[in-house]
Amino acid sequence: MGITMAGRFQAIKTMSAGAVVAAAIALMITAVLPPARASASASQAMVQVGTAPHVPQSALRLATVPAGQNIHLLVLLSPRNPAALSAFAKDVSTPGNPLFHHYLPRGAFGARFGATPATLSAVRNALEQLGLSPGKPWSNGLGIPITTTASKAEAAFRTTLKSYRLQSGRVAFANATAPLLPEVLAKNIHTIVGLDTIARLHPLGASATHGAVPPARLTASPAPLASGPTPCASAVNTGAYTANKLASAYRINSLYQSNYTGAGQTIALFELADFSMSDVSVYQSCYHLSEPIKKIPEAGGGSIGSGTLEATSDVEDAIGLAPGASIRVYEAPNSIVGDLANWNAIVTQDIAEIASTSWGMCEQNAQGLGLVSGENTLFQEAATHGQTIVDAVGDFGSEACYNANSPGSTSQLAVQDPASQPYATGVGGTKLLSVGPPPNETVWNGTYGAGGGGVSMRWPMPSWQKGPGVIEQGLSSSTPCNAPAGQYCREVPDVSALASASPGYAFYCTAGDCVQNGTPIDWGNFYGTSFATPLWAAMLADINQSCTTPLGFINPAIYKAAASPATDPFNDVTTGNNDFTGTNGGYYPAGVGYDMASGLGTPNAQLLQKALGCPQNGYWFVASDGGIFSFGNASFYGSMGAKHLNKPIVGMAADPATGGYWFVASDGGIFSFDASFYGSMGAKHLNAPIVGMAATPDGKGYWFVASDGGIFSFGDAKFYGSMGGKPLNKPIVGMAATPDGKGYWFVASDGGIFSFGDAKFYGSMGAKHLNAPIVGMAATPDGKGYWFVASDGGIFSFGDAKFYGSMGGKHLNAPIVGMAATPDGKGYWFVASDGGIFSFGDAKFYGSMGGKPLNKPIVGMAVS
DSSP: OOSOHHHHHHHHTTSOHHHHHHHHHHHHHHHHSOSSSOOOOTTSOEEEOSOOOOOOTTOEEEEEOOTTOEEEEEEEOOOSOHHHHHHHHHHHHSTTSTTTTOOOOTTOHHHHHSOOHHHHHHHHHHHHHTTOOBOOOOTTSSEEEEEEEHHHHHHHHTOOEEEEEOTTSOEEEEESSOOEEEHHHHTTOOEEEOSOOOOOOEESSOEEESSOOOGGGGTTSOOOSSOOSOOOHHHHTTOSBOHHHHHHHTTHHHHHHTTOSSTTOEEEEEESSOOOHHHHHHHHHHHTOOOOEEEEEOTTOOOSSTTHHHHHHHHHHHHHHOTTSEEEEEEOOSSHHHHHHHHHHHHHHOOOSEEEEOEEEEHHHHTTSSHHHHHHHHHHHHHHHTOEEEEEOOSBTTBTTOOTTSTTOOOSSBOEETTTSTTSEEEEEEEEEEOOSSOEEEEOEETTEEOOOEEEEEEEOOGGGOSTTTOOTTTOOSTTTTOOTTOOEEEEOSEEEEOOSTTOEEEEEOSGGGEETTEEOEEEEEESHHHHHHHHHHHHHHHHHTOSSOOOSOHHHHHHHHTSTTTOOEEOOOSOBOOTTSOSTTOSBOOSSOBTTTBTOEEOHHHHHHHTTOOOOEEEEEETTSOEEEEETOOOOOOOTTSOOSSOEEEEEEOTTTSOEEEEETTSOEEEESSOOOOOOTTSOOSSOEEEEEEOTTSSEEEEEETTSOEEEEETOOOOOOOTTSOOSSOEEEEEEOTTSSEEEEEETTSOEEEEETOOOOOOOTTSOOSSOEEEEEEOTTSSEEEEEETTSOEEEEETOOOOOOOTTSOOSSOEEEEEEOTTSSEEEEEETTSOEEEEETOOOOOOOTTSOOSSOEEEEEEO
C-alpha cells in the first residue's frame, strides 16, 4: 500500500479539522469493509443511533419490505453549539434583554449555529461510503435528506425493515433494530429519521357537525362593534360564529379600526394534507377577500383526503381574521420526514412572520422518533429569525393520547407535541357563551372534545413560565419530565380561544374528509383547538403589522405582561376543567390566572398589541356634550353625543383593563363605554363641581376630583386624602394617579400641586408667575415625575418628567384644555378646545379635529 496505518494517521494531522474528520471516516470504512459492500468487522467501532420504533401489538406482521422499494430518510445533525443557540434564542425573545428583537438576518443561521461545512462534507462522504446517495444539505446545516432503496438502507444501517398492517388498515414498515453506524460518523449525527413509517401525526381538531346550530344560541351576543370582513348569508345561516363576531369578542376589530389587517405580513400554515382551492374561493367570495394564497409542496407535497378538512379550515380561519395577510400553505406527506422537512422549509425560508400548525402527536408516542428533538432545534432557529409559532394543544383534554376511535387508547394524563415545545405557543380551547366584549367563556369540555392541557413529560419548565401564578399546588409537577429537585415541568396551554362545537366556526368545505357519509359538509359548524390556533396566528399577523420589529417568540412577553393587572392582556377563564374522559379527577380545573385548562386566557387584541411592545398608540377626545373622537388605535365604543345630559362632561379616563373609557360630568355623573361602572355622584349634593378623573391601574376603580379638591373614590380606588374643606389659592383643574394606584396628585390653575398616598411631591408652580392658567397634568410611567400644561400650551416638568417641547409663546386657534403622556413617558400630547392636537417627543400624531366643526368644545383626552 506504500504507507502504514500509523503513517496514514500521521499525515492526517496536517489537514484541516474538517478534512481530518472526512479522511478518518473514509479510512475507517475502507480499512474494515470490502469495497463493494459494507460488512461488520471486529475491529470496527459501531455505535447505535436512536432506538428501534415501537410497533403496536395490534399490528399484523407482513413480509419484509421489497428490496427495491424507495424510502425517504433524513439525517439530522446537531447544532455546532447547542448551548449557544439556546442562549441566543432566549435572549432575542426576552423583554429587557440587550439582544431583545435583535434577530439574525435571513440566511445567517447556518453560518453561526449549523454544522460546519467541514462536518457536512465529512458526513456526506461517509454516507456515500455506506452506499447511500445523500441529497443537498439543508441551508441551516441541520439536515441531509436521502432517497434510497430498502435494501441499501438495511445494508447501510445494519438493520432489517419489516412490513406491518396497522389497525387502521394502513401498511407501514419499521426497522427491527436501532441503526448502527461507525463511531466516527455517529458522533456527528443526532438521529436518523424515516426508517419506520408507523408513527403519523394527526389533525388536532378541525371536526365538523352537520346541520346549523340553532340561531337562538347566539341571541345573547351583540352585534360586532367594528367592521371587519362581513360574512354572506350562507355563513351567517350556519348559526356558528362568523369571523366578524370573533373579531368583536377578542377585540381584533380594534386592530381593523387602525387599518391593521395583516397587510404586508405572511402567515405560514403547516399542513400534512392538501385542500381544494375552489372551496377556499367560496369562502373568500362570501367575505369579499382577495389576498393571495400560495401552496408550497415539500418532500412530495400533500394530497386531498384525510386531513383536507384540517387544511381547508386553517386557511379559511386565517384569511377571515387577517384579511390583508398573504397565506403560504406548506404541504408535506404525513410522516416524520415530511413533518421535519415542512418545518425546515417554513423556518429556513424565513418568509412568514407567523407560523401555525394544528397537527401533532401525543408526547408519549412521539418519543424516540427524532421528531421532538428535531422540531426543538428548528423552533429555536425560528426564534432567532423573529418568527412566531403557534400550535394547537389538541381536542382530547388532559388525555392527549386518548382517541375514542382507537380501541385500547390510553386516558392517562398527557400533552401534545409540538404544542409543549419550549419555543412554541400552545393554544387551548374554550366554549364561548357570549361575544361581549368582554366575552363570557368557560373551558371547552363537551360531547365532541375538550381543550388539551397539562404537564409535559419531555420538557422542564422554561424560565419565562416560572413567574407568579403559574405554579399550582398539587397540579404542577416535576415528575413527568424528571426535573431537578425544586423545579417543574413545562405546562400547556399558554393561551386559548374558542374551540367548542356549540356553536363553533362557520366554514366551507366539500373535498376529502369534508365528505362524510357521502355528503359534502358545504357550509357547516366546525370546531376544535385547530381553529383557535389559526385565529391566534391571524390576530398576531394583524398586530405584527403595527410593530417596528417582528413579534418573534412571544411567550416571555405574554407571561410577563399577564403577571401584572396593569398590563394583563387576557380574558381570564375561571370555570370548567379539561378532564375529557372523566377518569382523571377533574384535572385540570380552571381558576383565577394561569391554569392548565385555559392557559393565561383568551386574547384582548387591543391590550395584547401593547403587551407585545408594539409602540402604536391612539387617543380619544371628549366634548362637553359627551361626543367622542377616536384616532390611531383608540377604538370607538360609543358616546353621549346628541343625548340629554344633566351637566356637561368635564373629563375622561381610559380603562386599562378593557381598553374602553369613562366620561365624568361636572355633577359627578359617570358614563362608561366598554368599561365597568363602579358608581357615581350623579344626583348627589356636591360642594363644588367635578373637574377631572383618573382610573386605577387594573381598571377596577376610579377617582373624581372637584374644583375644591374634594375626592370621590369608587371600585378599588382607595381614598388617600383630599383638600375638601381646606382653603385653596386657586381651584383644582386636574389630577393624575400613581402607577400602582396607591396615590394621586391634584393640580390647581396656578400650578400648585397636592400629593396624597404614595404620590411624592417633585415641585410646583404655586406662587410663581404664569402667562396662562394650568389646565391639566400627566404623570410619568414610574410615578417619579409629572407635567403641567397651561391653556397657552406652556409645559412645566418636574421630577423625572423631561421637557420635549411646548406651544408656549406660539399662536393657538383655541386654548389647550388637557394633556396625556405616552406609555413610555418619552412624549406627550396636548389637545385644544377645537380638537387641535400637538404632539412632542415620541408622541405620534394620529389625527385631530382642528379646523373641523364641533357641536361642543373639547374638554379632555385619554390615551389608548
